[in-house]
Amino acid sequence: MNDVTLDPLLWLTLEAGDEALLERWMVSEGDVVHAGELLAQVRLVQQTVDIAAPHSGVLESILVPAGERCGRGAVLARVIPL
Numbered sequence: 001m002n003d004v005t006l007d008p009l010l011w012l013t014l015e016a017g018d019e020a021l022l023e024r025w026m027v028s029e030g031d032v033v034h035a036g037e038l039l040a041q042v043r044l045v046q047q048t049v050d051i052a053a054p055h056s057g058v059l060e061s062i063l064v065p066a067g068e069r070c071g072r073g074a075v076l077a078r079v080i081p082l
Contacts, residue, residue: 001060001078001079001080001081002054002055002057002078002079002080002081003075003076003077003078003079004039004040004051004053004054004075004076004077004078004079005073005074005075005076006020006042006051006070006072006073006074006076008072008073017044017045018071018072019069019070019071020042020043020044020069020070020071020074021042021043021067021068021069022040022041022042022064022065022066022067022068022069022070022076023040023041023042023043023048023066023067024040024041024066025039025040025062025065025066026038026039026040026041027039027040027059028059028062029059029060029061029062030058030059031058031059032056032057032058032059032082033053033056033057033058033059033079034053034056035052035053035054035055035056036052036053037052037053038050038051038052039051039052039053039059039076039077040066040076040077042070042076051076053079054079055079055081056079056081056082057079057080057081057082058079058080058082059077059078059079060077060078060079060080061077061078062076062077063075063076063077063078064076064077
């Protein structure tokens with residue numbers, strides 16, 4: 001199982017503070033996703049950032065629903081490898 005997280009480098013390069021807003025998911029639980037595929041969009045301060053699948057597999061679970069805030073290092077979702 002692979003976690004989908006906010007890349008720690010985003011926080012450094014965007015000077016994003018300590019919190020992000022998950023704006024929307026482009027996929028649903030149970031969907032097959034491919035490495036690099038756009039999964040979600042999050043807002044860090046004043047910039048929206050795309051979150052891509054780290055690996056191909058099945059999106060097992062979404063842990064942070066759209067509209068919720070999450071902190072640094074939060075696990076957004078889990079992907080089960082194919």
